[in-house]
Amino acid sequence: MRSLIDNIIKVEPDKSQYPEDIPSCLVDREAFRDVAKAMKAGKARLVAEWATDETLFARGFGIYACYEKNGEYLIIKAYMPEEDPTFPSLTKKFVSAYRFERQINSLMGVIPVGHPDLRPWIKHEDWPDNAYPLRKSFDASQSITRVRGKYPWITVGGEGCYEIPVGPVHAGIIEPGHFRFSAVGEDVINLEARLGYTHKGIEKRFESLSWEEGARLAGRVSGDTTIAHSLSYCQAVEAISECQPPERALWLRALLLERERIANHLWDLGAIANDVGFAFMLYQMSILKERLMRTNNKLFGHRFMMDRIIPGGVTTDLTQEGGKMILSEMDWLSKEFERLVTIYDRNSSLTERMTGTGILLPDKALELGVVGIVARASGQKMDCRLTCPFPPYDQIIPKMIVLGAGDVYSRAWVRIEETRESIRIIQEILNNLPDGSIAARFNQPPPDRAGIAMVEGWRGEIIYWIQSGLAGGGKINRCMVRDPSSVNWLALEYAILGNIVPDFPVCNKSFNQSYSGCDL
Amino acid sequence: MYPYIMETIQIIIVLLLAPIFVGWIRCLKCWMQGRSAPGLLQPWRDIARLFGKDIILAENASWIFRFTPYLVFSVCVLAGGIIPILFKELPLCAAADVIALVALFALARFFIALAGMDIGTAFGGMGSSREMMIASLAEPAMLMAIFTVSLLSHSTSLSQMTHVVIYQSLFIRPSMAFALTAFILIVIAETGRIPVDNPATHLELTMIHEAMVLEYSGRHLALIEWAGMLKLFLFTTIGIAIFFPWGIASSNSMTAILLSIVSLIIKLLVAGISIVLIETGLAKMRIFRVPEFLGIAFLFATLGMLSYFILE
Numbered sequence: 001m002r003s004l005i006d007n008i009i010k011v012e013p014d015k016s017q018y019p020e021d022i023p024s025c026l027v028d029r030e031a032f033r034d035v036a037k038a039m040k041a042g043k044a045r046l047v048a049e050w051a052t053d054e055t056l057f058a059r060g061f062g063i064y065a066c067y068e069k070n071g072e073y074l075i076i077k078a079y080m081p082e083e084d085p086t087f088p089s090l091t092k093k094f095v096s097a098y099r100f101e102r103q104i105n106s107l108m109g110v111i112p113v114g115h116p117d118l119r120p121w122i123k124h125e126d127w128p129d130n131a132y133p134l135r136k137s138f139d140a141s142q143s144i145t146r147v148r149g150k151y152p153w154i155t156v157g158g159e160g161c162y163e164i165p166v167g168p169v170h171a172g173i174i175e176p177g178h179f180r181f182s183a184v185g186e187d188v189i190n191l192e193a194r195l196g197y198t199h200k201g202i203e204k205r206f207e208s209l210s211w212e213e214g215a216r217l218a219g220r221v222s223g224d225t226t227i228a229h230s231l232s233y234c235q236a237v238e239a240i241s242e243c244q245p246p247e248r249a250l251w252l253r254a255l256l257l258e259r260e261r262i263a264n265h266l267w268d269l270g271a272i273a274n275d276v277g278f279a280f281m282l283y284q285m286s287i288l289k290e291r292l293m294r295t296n297n298k299l300f301g302h303r304f305m306m307d308r309i310i311p312g313g314v315t316t317d318l319t320q321e322g323g324k325m326i327l328s329e330m331d332w333l334s335k336e337f338e339r340l341v342t343i344y345d346r347n348s349s350l351t352e353r354m355t356g357t358g359i360l361l362p363d364k365a366l367e368l369g370v371v372g373i374v375a376r377a378s379g380q381k382m383d384c385r386l387t388c389p390f391p392p393y394d395q396i397i398p399k400m401i402v403l404g405a406g407d408v409y410s411r412a413w414v415r416i417e418e419t420r421e422s423i424r425i426i427q428e429i430l431n432n433l434p435d436g437s438i439a440a441r442f443n444q445p446p447p448d449r450a451g452i453a454m455v456e457g458w459r460g461e462i463i464y465w466i467q468s469g470l471a472g473g474g475k476i477n478r479c480m481v482r483d484p485s486s487v488n489w490l491a492l493e494y495a496i497l498g499n500i501v502p503d504f505p506v507c508n509k510s511f512n513q514s515y516s517g518c519d520l
Numbered sequence: 521m522y523p524y525i526m527e528t529i530q531i532i533i534v535l536l537l538a539p540i541f542v543g544w545i546r547c548l549k550c551w552m553q554g555r556s557a558p559g560l561l562q563p564w565r566d567i568a569r570l571f572g573k574d575i576i577l578a579e580n581a582s583w584i585f586r587f588t589p590y591l592v593f594s595v596c597v598l599a600g601g602i603i604p605i606l607f608k609e610l611p612l613c614a615a616a617d618v619i620a621l622v623a624l625f626a627l628a629r630f631f632i633a634l635a636g637m638d639i640g641t642a643f644g645g646m647g648s649s650r651e652m653m654i655a656s657l658a659e660p661a662m663l664m665a666i667f668t669v670s671l672l673s674h675s676t677s678l679s680q681m682t683h684v685v686i687y688q689s690l691f692i693r694p695s696m697a698f699a700l701t702a703f704i705l706i707v708i709a710e711t712g713r714i715p716v717d718n719p720a721t722h723l724e725l726t727m728i729h730e731a732m733v734l735e736y737s738g739r740h741l742a743l744i745e746w747a748g749m750l751k752l753f754l755f756t757t758i759g760i761a762i763f764f765p766w767g768i769a770s771s772n773s774m775t776a777i778l779l780s781i782v783s784l785i786i787k788l789l790v791a792g793i794s795i796v797l798i799e800t801g802l803a804k805m806r807i808f809r810v811p812e813f814l815g816i817a818f819l820f821a822t823l824g825m826l827s828y829f830i831l832e
Contacts (some may be wrong), residue, residue, distance in 0.1 A: 107631040164642040164725075171722035186807065275726070277718040277804030286738050349715060350803040485678070502726040 372460015647731025
């Protein structure tokens, strides 16, 4: 099962990386791209690419790339001297590196040599060019002077071609993002998204927080995915500090994760229908979601279950009556949900709008390295609950739902099937919930260690890579967050090509990526 | 003197009733979706609120943009005086026939499309181009459908058509059935209802009518909104006058007037239910399906005409 690491020769795994089954290899800066070439040849996926400021360890800057193939992860890192922070770009090998590297360049000031497009990403042009917020030398408590800048858009010329700028402020209650369409008549010939409007400096903020406070911040990276994000953070931290949460805590975590998945899938299904003018489904699904949220509030003290997951376990135990309540709620939900799915599937005016709209072909999905529901609707087999299982997913095995068409209908249908599956998982969890404590003692992680964790949130694979700082400080040196949105946003730009302008909202909703999770 | 009082009464009732009719549709829709409704008078409250707000005008808005709301509203008020809604014989009915009526609506539409492009935003131009595509197909089909009825009444005057339909024997004519089907399809397109347009959407990219009026605010928006409600009301009452005219007052007696109001309200309640059944059960169609949809309407209208000559 060590097929990925076999692709590169003469590399010794680095022992400061946790968990131990995810190897981390240090290579020369020059070899960074050669490894990428070998990985590409080995049909691996670029999961994430990020840079670190390791000047406090006197190692200059670090550049990291994480690859995955068949559920096996591998981290490649290289160091750059402080006075020459450059590394060979991977964009020509992996499309998903395109935005990772723009972001690295904008926020860390580390230059990917050979990158075709170094316009700023996430950091907007009203920041000075040399302000690199992720560097240790950047003082986040000071306000910076704003400058005048211009963001050059990709333009499309020719007769009858025009641009439609949409956003960043939208009419609905959604997050801000700018979409620029180039269209001829109603046909979209190019779409360029521009994000970064919700850039809050989350990654930088982690570095000034304690390990416990970090879990709270992770729960706020993207509000609708609070469980999966805090879970991923906690798993990474627990990996570094070699903390093993009790069995019951793990099962409860899975319960919360599945409840979050159901609530979001329900809402998305309604919202997709609403975007083609079928408001009935939105309101019916909202009723189901609202019931779930109220139960969450009653049993776990918060509608979104924020801050219920802490390093070492969970904060809230489930009583016997609480378990019964969820079980009867699941029976009710399952019945109501099936009723709505029948309407969903039998309404030809609805399915006609969704079928064949916003197609992301499997080849393209593979090339772009998309994850989660978007990937599974485009024929990609991936689900972290199966590839990196934690109990109870080693016993209660989720069915992987993979469809091939890659259109809006497939993305909706993956959600329907996953909701059914999550209901089943919750029932099995509650019927077999082990006894015991709900939190283990959490020890402060040792210095200069790194941990990685991947959790299947409802959007897809969420990655946290956390590096602890120098001894004595006890703080985080770098926390890299990779929400599924960081890779999936680019896929939307491809899926919309060849569609008509009024079909964009429903395509976008079928992706439903997070702005906050991408902008950080 | 008396006819002018009737005319005034009818216009006042139209102005008052149109927002309530929309309120009724919205209430029904809420109930169908499992929500609680804001009440029949909500459209009225919205209009009142908008009248109390300041106007925010785009820097490059010309007189067309400022003039259009008044023009569109006036057209609707004028049309409210032409259509036999409560009374069959009205002074304005004699002055304008159905062709003039369609032309009046076309004039309003022409200006609203100009206003959409006037401020130079991408959404306005997009909305205007879509509106014109629909208009170019809906208007001929509309005329064809109405001409089928005028073949029967040998007149293009609405009050004459109403008269003939009331006094003919209750007998289902295939031509009328075809014309009615065509008319319903056209009204859906003309008034921007689902499945052609979605009046409740906030998604600018999918809008047709709403995209043209996105930049309006304050009393301009109030007039545009009110005119939109009037338009829905008027198209419904045109349908009533041509296809279900029984109850419309022919004399000036108090009982006839009261009967006419009551029958109008009952017909509107039923019309509201039909609209909501269509809107709740269907998703909005893809925009390039609309020409096919209106093509079918045109086909039905033509079949109505043919069957009049062949069968009747």
